[in-house]
Amino acid sequence: MSNPRQLHFNAFLMGCGHHSAAWRRPGSSLEQLGDIGYYESLAQNAERGLFDAVFFADGQSVGDVAAGPRWFFEPLTALAAMARVTNRIGLVSTVSATFYTPFHAARMLASLDHISNGRVGWNVVTSMFDAEARNHGLEAMPSHEDRYSRAAEFIAVALRLWDSWADDALILDRAGLFADPARVQPIDHAGEHFRVDGPLTVPRSPQGRPVLFQAGASEQGRDLAARYAEGIYAVAYDLQSAQDYYADVKRRIAAAGRNPETVSIMPGLVTYVGSTEAEARAKQAEVDALLPAEQSLAQLSVFVQEDCSGWELDAPVPPLAPLGDFSGPQGRYATILRIIEAEQPTVRQLLGRLAAGGGHCTMLGTPEQIADQIELWFHSGAADGFNLMPPLLPESLDDFIDEVIPVLQRRGLFRTAYTAGTLRGNLGLERPLVSLRR
Amino acid sequence: MSNPRQLHFNAFLMGCGHHSAAWRRPGSSLEQLGDIGYYESLAQNAERGLFDAVFFADGQSVGDVAAGPRWFFEPLTALAAMARVTNRIGLVSTVSATFYTPFHAARMLASLDHISNGRVGWNVVTSMFDAEARNHGLEAMPSHEDRYSRAAEFIAVALRLWDSWADDALILDRAGLFADPARVQPIDHAGEHFRVDGPLTVPRSPQGRPVLFQAGASEQGRDLAARYAEGIYAVAYDLQSAQDYYADVKRRIAAAGRNPETVSIMPGLVTYVGSTEAEARAKQAEVDALLPAEQSLAQLSVFVQEDCSGWELDAPVPPLAPLGDFSGPQGRYATILRIIEAEQPTVRQLLGRLAAGGGHCTMLGTPEQIADQIELWFHSGAADGFNLMPPLLPESLDDFIDEVIPVLQRRGLFRTAYTAGTLRGNLGLERPLVSLRR
Structure with a gap:
């Protein structure tokens, strides 16, 4: 067998x-x-x-x-x-x-x-x-x-x-x-x-x-x-x-x-x-909330090659240029676009996703x-x-x-x-x- | 103090x-x-x-x-x-x-x-x-x-x-x-x-x-x-x-x-x-006796730059050229001459001394x-x-x-x-x- x-x-x-x-x-x-x-x-x-x-x-x-x-x-x-x-x-x-x-x-x-x-x-x-x-x-x-x-x-x-x-x-x-x-x-x-x-x-x-x-x-x-x-x-x-x-x-x-x-x-x-999906989500939100906003937004500005310092943390991510129009490094930008499309995150949620494992898969629940x-x-x-x-x-x-x-x-x-x-x-x-x- | x-x-x-x-x-x-x-x-x-x-x-x-x-x-x-x-x-x-x-x-x-x-x-x-x-x-x-x-x-x-x-x-x-x-x-x-x-x-x-x-x-x-x-x-x-x-x-x-x-x-x-000097000397002799003679004599031949393969193991070391007449690496040859002068070893004893720590001090007793x-x-x-x-x-x-x-x-x-x-x-x-x- x-x-x-x-x-x-x-x-x-x-x-x-x-x-x-x-x-x-x-x-x-x-x-x-x-x-x-x-x-x-x-x-x-x-x-x-x-x-x-x-x-x-x-x-x-x-x-x-x-x-x-x-x-x-x-x-x-x-x-x-x-x-x-x-x-x-x-x-x-x-x-x-x-x-x-x-x-x-x-x-x-x-x-x-x-x-x-x-x-x-x-x-x-x-x-x-x-x-x-x-x-x-x-x-x-x-x-x-x-x-x-x-x-x-x-x-x-x-x-x-x-x-x-x-x-x-x-x-x-x-x-x-x-x-x-x-x-x-x-x-x-x-x-x-x-x-x-x-x-x-x-x-x-x-x-x-x-x-x-x-x-x-x-x-x-x-x-x-x-x-x-x-x-x-x-x-x-x-x-x-x-x-x-x-x-x-x-x-x-x-x-x-x-x-x-x-x-x-x-x-x-x-x-x-x-023990519930909500509890898992709360664990994620709790550590995301500890990200220093200024530092994370500065890093995001580098990734998306535009100034994100004025973005509101709890609002949806503003529209970004399509991949074809982006002149910087493609890999991480493509991941960011996919995260936005799949999860419609707030700015803070996007920062959290990038802060934990970058472009790797996250499973929650x-x-x-x-x-x-x-x-x-x-x-x-x-x-x-x-x-x-x-x-x-x-x-x-x-x-x-x-x-x-x-x-x-x-x-x-x-x-x-x-x-x-x-x-x-x-x-x-x-x-x-x-x-x-x- | x-x-x-x-x-x-x-x-x-x-x-x-x-x-x-x-x-x-x-x-x-x-x-x-x-x-x-x-x-x-x-x-x-x-x-x-x-x-x-x-x-x-x-x-x-x-x-x-x-x-x-x-x-x-x-x-x-x-x-x-x-x-x-x-x-x-x-x-x-x-x-x-x-x-x-x-x-x-x-x-x-x-x-x-x-x-x-x-x-x-x-x-x-x-x-x-x-x-x-x-x-x-x-x-x-x-x-x-x-x-x-x-x-x-x-x-x-x-x-x-x-x-x-x-x-x-x-x-x-x-x-x-x-x-x-x-x-x-x-x-x-x-x-x-x-x-x-x-x-x-x-x-x-x-x-x-x-x-x-x-x-x-x-x-x-x-x-x-x-x-x-x-x-x-x-x-x-x-x-x-x-x-x-x-x-x-x-x-x-x-x-x-x-x-x-x-x-x-x-x-x-x-x-x-x-526990006695004799016992210490016996410990040394016991391990010296395990040295493969042929291999040790071949190594000694390199150190003293002459053919030692016919040397009798339990006889005194034959006379060697003074340091001034020796054209090979000086350090180890000088040590060999000092060991012979200080200890009048047999060939086997010399091989044993060289086999344990080379030119380092040996204390026995x-x-x-x-x-x-x-x-x-x-x-x-x-x-x-x-x-x-x-x-x-x-x-x-x-x-x-x-x-x-x-x-x-x-x-x-x-x-x-x-x-x-x-x-x-x-x-x-x-x-x-x-x-x-x-």
């Missing part, structure tokens, strides 16, 4: 939550942001909820320190600590292919895979901001094309480094060999961006290769995901855009010669759970209502699971675990216990084997 | 121990080298012994995998895990200034300082091997001069990044600022080797700056240590060479305008402890005898403490903790409880304060 297809969930941990005003709430976790114990307890909660993994973003520049917390811990060190207070949940770290070198990245991720007994994932990004480049010796970010060309080579090198120790390379013969040199081999890579002889210093890790996540939205990003990703963190505002993305990327995966069923597409998802939407996405070719972006931490994560997960379990859509000891196993992925014997 | 000057000890953790045949012993920890719990228990033992810190070396190439374990975990991730099962002991990670970038290094170390609540130290090295360079895009190692020039700039940048957040930068005002932008400032560094705008992404860490360790032996290394190091891991074969090094480096520290008393010089120290030697070094201008290099792990570390530490405590030379919560505090170092307010 084959198991029915199951949902996958990552818990995307971010400070006091993904809503940019989350830290302003009375009683928020603001004072705990420098305490690794806070993140450990979030990971333990997510493990209680049987999540596939916790997910850490990363950035290499500080941002606007007045406006709220952005980064604090470096994710690889934070996840190493979190590995020791959890047992089954995966640990996904973002590592930039633009600012790391493949040897460092492969080595740290392999080390972390040993530390966690096989629970590590790597979210490959190419980074975005010139301020990040200027912390790493560059004047500005390399072009999109250069970054993706580098990332593709970076991943290929990392995979080869992980495969540079055969699974059975360690002999551990006290009277003979520690490891068999024939099964630990250089990779002798010399490419456009990197020269790496190998082998890695770290013996083959429990998963063989840490699980690869990627979040390709652009053409090049989608192609990179199709070639390498085993989990994809997608940005989808609504069911239709999720279905379009899902179909396109699954097609590309097949075209790259891989089995599309082995790759989980997991859109970002912001949830507000209430009772546990049953949210489970209905999740099931709809799952069964209509829009998602294999979700990267949960709790607007408030720890509350929104706990709400999801305590209220929504049980509904999904009752419907047979989500595991009731971990089925494997590794992230790879829980995602239903094969463990790659390597034998280098000549 | 001022406290009498106290010894400092780091525990230099390395696989099954620093003796290259340690892993070959029956019952050695060989099977635990991939288990982070093994290193955690070593760190817990060292904490029980009130050591200032555990110390991790690092290398970026795999070495001879047949001959024995060399590297396994990457140290920053390993120490992050170990931080969560210890409370007071420091955690010193080697990070190469040749292969990392200062932003990555400063960020990870600051993150680890938060995770450990102020217990991190950084052992700055410049790396040595071409095989390491070839894992990082280079054909060969940069020259010694280039590496030290880069390291000096690297350290200066890291210090400025750690100082880029004022101690009071975090405001945490829910109705106002998260942090005060006037107290989080760029460093705008543009030097010969690095361009780094800053500020760091990580707020000021508990120690302000992780403690800086360095192991300068060369002229440039000693000068770098004199400028920056707060702890120095020295190589000293005997009391005389330790005194020479100590006097020279303390003089350089003063010449650099710093207080020499604030810098702990800690030679590497290999110990074999027994009863706890009282070893304490006598330590006290002598401590009181005769040779050492402020030691970087203990247990030849066998965990046994030699436990022997030192259980047998030697109590003797040193009874003599008033070593603490009987931790005196501070941070590594900086336990080393008697001030916590630097930064206020960036303009």
Whole structure:
């Protein structure tokens, strides 16, 4: 009897939550942001909820320190600590292919895979901001094309480094060999961006290769995901855009010669759970009300390229130019137009939507209502699971675990216990084997 | 009442121990080298012994995998895990200034300082091997001069990044600022080797700056240590060479305008402890006997630049050319000549000495005898403490903790409880304060 297809969930941990005003709430976790114990307890909660993994973003520049917390811990060190207070949940770290070198990245991720007994994932990004480049010796970010060309080579090198120790390379013969040199081999890579002889210093890790996540939205990003990703963190505002993305990327995966069923597409998802829809809406309104209006309107002015400073917060959003007439960055503007069309929000509501997860999907309502939407996405070719972006931490994560997960379990859509000891196993992925014997 | 000057000890953790045949012993920890719990228990033992810190070396190439374990975990991730099962002991990670970038290094170390609540130290090295360079895009190692020039700039940048957040930068005002932008400032560094705008992404860490360790032996290394190091891991074969090094480096520290008393010089120290001297000597002989003769003689042939393959293992070492007539690398050859002169070893004994800590001091005997030697070094201008290099792990570390530490405590030379919560505090170092307010 084959198991029915199951949902996958990552818990995307971010400070006091993904809503940019989350830290302003009375009683928020603001004072705990420098305490690794806070993140450990979030990971333990997510493990209680049987999540596939916790997910850490990363950035290499500080941002606007007045406006709220952005980064604090470096994710690889934070996840190493979190590995020791959890047992089954995966640990996904973002590592930039633009600012790391493949040897460092492969080595740290392999080390972390040993530390966690096989629970590590790597979210490959190419980074975005010139301020990040200027912390790493560059004047500005390399072009999109250069970054993706580098990332593709970076991943290929990392995979080869992980495969540079055969699974059975360690002999551990006290009277003979520690490891068999024939099964630990250089990779002798010399490419456009990197020269790496190998082998890695770290013996083959429990998963063989840490699980690869990627979040390709652009053409090049989608192609990179199709070639390498085993989990994809997608940005989808609504069911239709999720279905379009899902179909396109699954097609590309097949075209790259891989089995599309082995790759989980997991859109970002912001949830507000209430015992009634009104209660959920009130939770959202409560944190939206904490957004500093002036600062948010100034940011919106940048997004829509007109002066919004005089807009009335509780009035409907004034008419905006159609997408075709807009000369600025298209992606976020298109999302704003879609939000206005679908939800007819007030200005304050629009600011709140943008403040929590930006262009990602928001599901709001009772546990049953949210489970209905999740099931709809799952069964209509829009998602294999979700990267949960709790607007408030720890509350929104706990709400999801305590209220929504049980509904999904009752419907047979989500595991009731971990089925494997590794992230790879829980995602239903094969463990790659390597034998280098000549 | 001022406290009498106290010894400092780091525990230099390395696989099954620093003796290259340690892993070959029956019952050695060989099977635990991939288990982070093994290193955690070593760190817990060292904490029980009130050591200032555990110390991790690092290398970026795999070495001879047949001959024995060399590297396994990457140290920053390993120490992050170990931080969560210890409370007071420091955690010193080697990070190469040749292969990392200062932003990555400063960020990870600051993150680890938060995770450990102020217990991190950084052992700055410049790396040595071409095989390491070839894992990082280079054909060969940069020259010694280039590496030290880069390291000096690297350290200066890291210090400025750690100082880029004022101690009071975090405001945490829910109705106002998260942090005060006037107290989080760029460093705008543009030097010969690095361009780094800053500020760091990580707020000021508990120690302000992780403690800086360095192991300068060369002229440039000693000068770098004199400028920056707060702890120095020295190589000293005997009391005389330790005194020479100590006097020279303390003089350089003063010449650099710093207080020499604030810098702990800690030679590497290999110990074999027994209830009698004969028992200690038997422990040493037992592991020496496990050295594969052919492999060790081949290595010795390289060191002395003549064919040693026919040497009889249990005969005295044949006469060697004086240092002045030797054309190969001087340092290790000089040590070999000193060992022969001082100890008249057999060939097997010489191989054993070289196999355990190379040119570092070995102290062997009863706890009282070893304490006598330590006290002598401590009181005769040779050492402020030691970087203990247990030849066998965990046994030699436990022997030192259980047998030697109590003797040193009874003599008033070593603490009987931790005196501070941070590594900086336990080393008697001030916590630097930064206020960036303009």
